[in-house]
Amino acid sequence: MGYAKESLKALWLGLLEIADKDNDQRIELQEWLTLMRRTLEMRQSPSGWFEKYGEYMFKLFDVSADNVLDISEYVDGMNAYGLSTREATEAFKKIAV
Incomplete structure (x- = not known):
């Protein structure tokens, strides 16, 4: 499995x-x-x-499996859940440290 x-x-x-x-x-x-x-x-x-x-x-x-979630990975993942690229990008900027 x-x-x-x-x-x-x-x-x-x-x-x-x-x-x-x-x-x-x-x-x-x-x-x-x-x-x-x-x-x-x-x-x-x-x-x-x-x-x-x-x-x-x-x-x-984390599709690159580098244990770092970058903006493109986050946006792609959130797009799969229905968020637009703009919404996902804005959300990432709010939570990124």
Whole structure:
């Protein structure tokens, strides 16, 4: 199994464990929103699934695999999620250190 498939499987199982309150193997909108609120409240120590998700998304965007997310990688990644090049460029400039 490849890295992406393993990561997504672990992410899904972790999400189900903490968010699927009615144990139907699905995460409904209300369950998702509750999870996001709890995660924001615990910003100092995010749960393991959140860290794994962040790592997965970083690696997905970092196509050069140099552990540095440059503007072109960020813009390309955000374009895939529907943001325009202009919006993604502006967002990158706001978060780039």
